[in-house]
Amino acid sequence: MENNHDHILILDFGSQVTQLIARRVRESGVYCEIWPFNQADEDRIKAYNPKGIILSGGPCSVTDADSPRAPDCVFTMGVPVLGICYGQQTMTVQLGGIVEKGDHQEFGRAYVDVKEHCTITQGLWEKGAYEQVWMSHGDRVTKIPDGFTVVGTSKGAPYAFIANDEKRFYGVQFHPEVVHTPHGAALIKNFTHAVCGCAGDWTMAAFRAEAIEKIRTQVGDKKVICGLSGGVDSSVTAVLLHEAIGDQLTCIYVDTGLMRAGESDQVVDLFREHYHIPLIHEDAGKLFLGALEKIDDPEIKRKAIGALFIDTFEDVAGRIGGADFLAQGTLYPDVIESVSFTGGPSVTIKSHHNVGGLPERMNMGLVEPLRELFKDEVRALGRELGMPEDFIRRHPFPGPGLAIRIPGVITPEKLAILRKADAIYLEEIANAGLYDTIWQAFAVLLPVKTVGVMGDSRSYEYVCALRAVTSTDGMTADYYPFPHDFLGRTATRIINEVRGINRVVYDITSKPPGTIEWE
Ligand code: XMP
Numbered sequence: 001m002e003n004n005h006d007h008i009l010i011l012d013f014g015s016q017v018t019q020l021i022a023r024r025v026r027e028s029g030v031y032c033e034i035w036p037f038n039q040a041d042e043d044r045i046k047a048y049n050p051k052g053i054i055l056s057g058g059p060c061s062v063t064d065a066d067s068p069r070a071p072d073c074v075f076t077m078g079v080p081v082l083g084i085c086y087g088q089q090t091m092t093v094q095l096g097g098i099v100e101k102g103d104h105q106e107f108g109r110a111y112v113d114v115k116e117h118c119t120i121t122q123g124l125w126e127k128g129a130y131e132q133v134w135m136s137h138g139d140r141v142t143k144i145p146d147g148f149t150v151v152g153t154s155k156g157a158p159y160a161f162i163a164n165d166e167k168r169f170y171g172v173q174f175h176p177e178v179v180h181t182p183h184g185a186a187l188i189k190n191f192t193h194a195v196c197g198c199a200g201d202w203t204m205a206a207f208r209a210e211a212i213e214k215i216r217t218q219v220g221d222k223k224v225i226c227g228l229s230g231g232v233d234s235s236v237t238a239v240l241l242h243e244a245i246g247d248q249l250t251c252i253y254v255d256t257g258l259m260r261a262g263e264s265d266q267v268v269d270l271f272r273e274h275y276h277i278p279l280i281h282e283d284a285g286k287l288f289l290g291a292l293e294k295i296d297d298p299e300i301k302r303k304a305i306g307a308l309f310i311d312t313f314e315d316v317a318g319r320i321g322g323a324d325f326l327a328q329g330t331l332y333p334d335v336i337e338s339v340s341f342t343g344g345p346s347v348t349i350k351s352h353h354n355v356g357g358l359p360e361r362m363n364m365g366l367v368e369p370l371r372e373l374f375k376d377e378v379r380a381l382g383r384e385l386g387m388p389e390d391f392i393r394r395h396p397f398p399g400p401g402l403a404i405r406i407p408g409v410i411t412p413e414k415l416a417i418l419r420k421a422d423a424i425y426l427e428e429i430a431n432a433g434l435y436d437t438i439w440q441a442f443a444v445l446l447p448v449k450t451v452g453v454m455g456d457s458r459s460y461e462y463v464c465a466l467r468a469v470t471s472t473d474g475m476t477a478d479y480y481p482f483p484h485d486f487l488g489r490t491a492t493r494i495i496n497e498v499r500g501i502n503r504v505v506y507d508i509t510s511k512p513p514g515t516i517e518w519e
């Protein structure tokens with residue numbers, strides 16, 4: 001972190017929703033970082049100089065021996081502290097109160113009976129009101145530390161909200177960071193502004209200006225290359241870099257031949273024609289399709305595409321005389337260190353394709369101007385940079401492209417069929433005004449032919465599966481509940497307009513147990 005804005009520090013105790021706390025703090029116009037609780041010693045915290053500290057929830061029980069604690073300095077530095085769920089409980093025991101194992105769990109929607117005012121509730125919760133919150137806890141505070149008052153109680157938590165306004169310590173058993181606590185974001189804003197006195201000047205306009213300065217300082221008069229994928233992160237990275245260093249930047253677009261209908265033209269048009277950014281469009285379709293000709297195993301397919309991508313990229317970079325830096329659209333969620341209580345390596349579900357590994361191989365420095373940002377902030381920055389809205393709101397698209405949407409062997413014929421079906425599906429989604437409510441939607445071409453009847457003749461063609469999910473981060477997802485008439489209309493269009501498909505099915509699997517992509 002190297003910016004001059006006020007900072008909030010979030011100490012993570014392993015909650016699934018810690019990133020949401022950071023999102024709410026950022027939305028209040030305040031910069032924050034998430035650190036694992038056990039990597040925050042006094043020197044590091046003091047050097048970071050937070051205006052306030054938030055202790056997250058977590059899966060442990062403070063009643064267990066060796067359960068995690070906040071560093072003591074958190075409570076002696078004179079900065080405001082907000083403990084959420086586990087954070088409230090560890091704060092309670094560290095300040096002399098008592099937490100006991102609850103006899104029943106309180107999970108989901110609950111109501112807080114507001115007993116008192118405090119700085120965090122000002123302008124939001126009146127004494128005597130019942131306020132909706134979202135709870136998820138087993139243990140509960142049974143004796144509060146000296147100096148605290150009870151701001152609110154709930155059925156399962158007699159100390160659902162406690163405060164010591166003088167010391168500026170606050171503890172909530174519920175989760176203000178989730179949308180199911182209707183005033184949650186405003187409560188967090190009261191903490192960052194009214195309690196901590198943050199200026200709220202973390203805006204994308206300020207970020208843009210500072211990032212440009214930082215890029216200029218880092219790069220000097222050296223050359224930078226940036227791999228464009230057509231996605232939001234690499235596009236915003238490229239436009240920001242171009243604004244900072246002009247033609248010292250060259251973009252490389254490796255066209256794998258696995259892109260959707262019209263996609264490569266759009267990318268080339270936007271960057272070359274609209275932004276006048278030097279762009280190399282490497283048409284490597286034949287190379288990729290040749291290499292994939294006989295591969296039907298998903299993991300081998302992914303690995304082959306990843307390796308070929310790196311080779312191609314390196315080759316193009318060599319042809320233009322190399323560069324000193326590689327720019328990447330790495331985001332904050334990619335660099336947050338996570339707290340793990342389970343330990344052990346996790347299994348590889350899919351090997352993701354990206355340009356990781358390139359900088360070491362090519363011996364280049366890294367420019368990662370989006371490292372501090374969440375995805376929604378990258379979109380806001382894209383708007384700030386005047387990028388077209390349809391680019392900014394685009395659904396994510398995987399690096400291996402359509403290859404992982406054609407289970408089994410890929411042929412140019414199958415790719416052409418899939419492109420047409422996918423374009424019709426996306427057009428229907430846009431026409432129905434549903435594009436922005438859906439996280440990702442795409443067609444999949446199955447390696448299965450079925451019998452149908454078209455006119456008076458028998459057909460024997462491929463099955464097309466449609467997929468659409470809602471999600472906040474791609475980690476979990478729900479299938480999208482389209483109205484039947486939408487599905488019927490889209491299926492009819494695909495079968496009528498795409499030769500090669502005679503049956504359409506809709507995938508109603510959520511993640512888990514399914515994944516979003518089919519391979
Ligand atoms: P899964 O299929 O694992 O996908 O549920 C989760 C999200 O990741 C995207 N995805 C990828 N993105 N390279 C990427 O850049 C990849 O290799 C890759 N594989 C999956 C997927 O589209 C979804 O948004």
